[in-house]
Amino acid sequence: MLRTICRETGRADLQSLPITRKFYPMNFTQRVRTVQRSSNSLLCIGLDTDINSIPRFLHTHVDPVFEFNRRIIEATKDLVCAYKLNLAFYEALGENTWYTVHQTLAAIPEELLTIGDAKRGDIGNSSEMYAKLLMHDYEFTATTIHPYMGFDSIVPFLKNPAQGVFVLAVTSNPGARDFQYLPVRGKPLYEQIIRKVRTWNAKKNCGLVVGATRPKEIRRVRTLAPDLPLLIPGVGAQGGDLKAAVRYGCDAKGELALVNLSRSILYASHGEDFAAAARASATAIRDDINRYRTQFFSPRR
Amino acid sequence: MLRTICRETGRADLQSLPITRKFYPMNFTQRVRTVQRSSNSLLCIGLDTDINSIPRFLHTHVDPVFEFNRRIIEATKDLVCAYKLNLAFYEALGENTWYTVHQTLAAIPEELLTIGDAKRGDIGNSSEMYAKLLMHDYEFTATTIHPYMGFDSIVPFLKNPAQGVFVLAVTSNPGARDFQYLPVRGKPLYEQIIRKVRTWNAKKNCGLVVGATRPKEIRRVRTLAPDLPLLIPGVGAQGGDLKAAVRYGCDAKGELALVNLSRSILYASHGEDFAAAARASATAIRDDINRYRTQFFSPRR
Numbered sequence: 235m236l237r238t239i240c241r242e243t244g245r246a247d248l249q250s251l252p253i254t255r256k257f258y259p260m261n262f263t264q265r266v267r268t269v270q271r272s273s274n275s276l277l278c279i280g281l282d283t284d285i286n287s288i289p290r291f292l293h294t295h296v297d298p299v300f301e302f303n304r305r306i307i308e309a310t311k312d313l314v315c316a317y318k319l320n321l322a323f324y325e326a327l328g329e330n331t332w333y334t335v336h337q338t339l340a341a342i343p344e345e346l347l348t349i350g351d352a353k354r355g356d357i358g359n360s361s362e363m364y365a366k367l368l369m370h371d372y373e374f375t376a377t378t379i380h381p382y383m384g385f386d387s388i389v390p391f392l393k394n395p396a397q398g399v400f401v402l403a404v405t406s407n408p409g410a411r412d413f414q415y416l417p418v419r420g421k422p423l424y425e426q427i428i429r430k431v432r433t434w435n436a437k438k439n440c441g442l443v444v445g446a447t448r449p450k451e452i453r454r455v456r457t458l459a460p461d462l463p464l465l466i467p468g469v470g471a472q473g474g475d476l477k478a479a480v481r482y483g484c485d486a487k488g489e490l491a492l493v494n495l496s497r498s499i500l501y502a503s504h505g506e507d508f509a510a511a512a513r514a515s516a517t518a519i520r521d522d523i524n525r526y527r528t529q530f531f532s533p534r535r
Numbered sequence: 536m537l538r539t540i541c542r543e544t545g546r547a548d549l550q551s552l553p554i555t556r557k558f559y560p561m562n563f564t565q566r567v568r569t570v571q572r573s574s575n576s577l578l579c580i581g582l583d584t585d586i587n588s589i590p591r592f593l594h595t596h597v598d599p600v601f602e603f604n605r606r607i608i609e610a611t612k613d614l615v616c617a618y619k620l621n622l623a624f625y626e627a628l629g630e631n632t633w634y635t636v637h638q639t640l641a642a643i644p645e646e647l648l649t650i651g652d653a654k655r656g657d658i659g660n661s662s663e664m665y666a667k668l669l670m671h672d673y674e675f676t677a678t679t680i681h682p683y684m685g686f687d688s689i690v691p692f693l694k695n696p697a698q699g700v701f702v703l704a705v706t707s708n709p710g711a712r713d714f715q716y717l718p719v720r721g722k723p724l725y726e727q728i729i730r731k732v733r734t735w736n737a738k739k740n741c742g743l744v745v746g747a748t749r750p751k752e753i754r755r756v757r758t759l760a761p762d763l764p765l766l767i768p769g770v771g772a773q774g775g776d777l778k779a780a781v782r783y784g785c786d787a788k789g790e791l792a793l794v795n796l797s798r799s800i801l802y803a804s805h806g807e808d809f810a811a812a813a814r815a816s817a818t819a820i821r822d823d824i825n826r827y828r829t830q831f832f833s834p835r836r
Binding site (some may be wrong): 282332351358361371380382383385386405406407411414416419427430 | 583585621623624626627629630632633634652654655656657658659660661662664665667668672681682683684685686687688689703706707708709710711712713714715717718719720724727728731
């Protein structure tokens with residue numbers, strides 16, 4: 235990942251160091267567990283930064299979205315295990331996409347996880363190209379993936395055991411009902427996906443996405459995949475149940491659930507105090523999560 | 536769409552005209568039919584332009600991928616109904632993505648269709664953001680979409696009846712077998728998707744993707760969706776059957792199939808004559824397609 239920013243222009247410094255490929259002595263699942271222990275947090279903040287929703291006064295900056303992200307990260311980095319960048323919001327920036335993503339990633343401490351929420355899924359050589367951008371250029375720790383095109387659409391993202399994928403299983407939106415619950419051999423379709431993903435997990439770098447609006451399904455997914463990291467979006471603005479996400483989403487050790495919140499933290503205030511308000515909101519949620527972990531799981535380690 | 540390029544820098548001219556939103560007096564399905572008639576072609580060229588596969592001598596240009604595309608388009612624009620840009624290849628360009636896509640689109644004659652092969656699929660506000668880029672900024676005539684997240688993931692792309700979506704039904708890759716054929720109430724999953732897409736087609740701007748490597752399924756899809764445009768990739772490098780794609784993919788009038796070829800046209804030659812070789816290859820395929828249309832369908836109109 236390009237971690238260097240030009241001081242004069244405030245942009246990613248392309249002439250600086252070559253892209254580094256760090257050696258991680260552990261697989262993705264182990265990385266999730268390790269970061270969750272060192273940060274004492276299962277909270278993932280979704281940087282779904284909408285340029286139209288950030289405080290007005292930031293619009294004087296060269297890159298308002300980056301400036302917003304930088305201040306949110308600075309205010310919350312000791313409270314989270316991960317940041318998730320929803321690529322939809324960055325691609326909508328047009329010509330600035332690549333710089334803003336790189337700058338935001340450069341502002342995230344190296345020891346935390348970064349998730350590229352890109353929901354890609356394409357065949358062979360196209361999938362290689364998406365993986366090139368997300369896993370090599372941006373160097374996200376993990377990305378989200380559509381399952382529909384099957385195994386070969388996912389292979390390019392699984393090459394490095396230290397980097398992972400979260401395959402969509404049960405999503406938090408109303409349209410999830412259209413296909414995800416269709417009966418296949420007496421079970422909902424999403425269970426077939428989970429079964430397949432488990433067979434793809436030879437390098438221990440596969441995870442699943444399960445919406446927090448569906449506590450029953452979180453429980454079922456955790457039963458079917460006891461040792462996979464689960465990315466759980468939908469708490470907060472979408473109305474998902476935090477307690478159920480922790481209770482049913484964690485593994486037996488009270489870990490491996492990544493509870494994602496976006497809007498309720500990012501836009502806790504629309505004033506000059508937005509970063510402090512985000513910190514207060516994130517602290518409350520991190521603490522709630524940890525209280526539920528204490529309640530439902532025996533002490534770790 | 537930004538159709539103006541700065542002559543000095545060779546880049547999209549942002550200070551030029553505001554983005555225009557043209558009024559098309561027909562829906563997407565009618566547009567496909569109209570363009571296929573006026574061009575007398577069902578051929579779609581996939582601009583899956585890989586910077587590592589284009590002729591070496593183009594690398595002296597400021598934007599080699601654009602220069603390659605420009606020459607391919609110039610050499611083939613009277614032979615096709617559409618160009619399809621595979622976004623995976625453009626996103627891999629990093630900081631140049633947005634400019635190269637805009638420049639390439641600016642080089643395509645206004646009267647032809649442009650397909651943004653992005654295979655997106657996300658919920659509510661994220662999907663709005665992807666639609667903003669693909670349908671408003673790039674202003675593609677159509678984009679490709681993953682079905683798994685259901686109707687609300689697709690709605691933002693269907694707003695303008697003149698712009699459409701091609702929903703993935705049966706894909707050309709080996710991994711298609713993982714999920715697309717799973718039995719749901721005695722039928723393969725992809726049939727459920729087709730049934731749903733038909734209910735989403737109130738504005739006549741929905742189509743389907745069916746891989747040319749699967750002639751039996753093309754026939755079945757056309758039976759289930761007699762009036763939907765079908766995007767059929769996989770002829771050529773992937774080994775799909777051109778004759779079957781035309782015979783089974785066309786509607787009753789011998790239209791509404793968009794037969795996509797990429798590598799076998801783009802890289803027909805790796806020398807200075809690459810554009811002429813692409814023209815020769817595209818001419819042969821266009822003519823083959825039209826011969827099969829004459830063979831299997833009664834004269835149009």
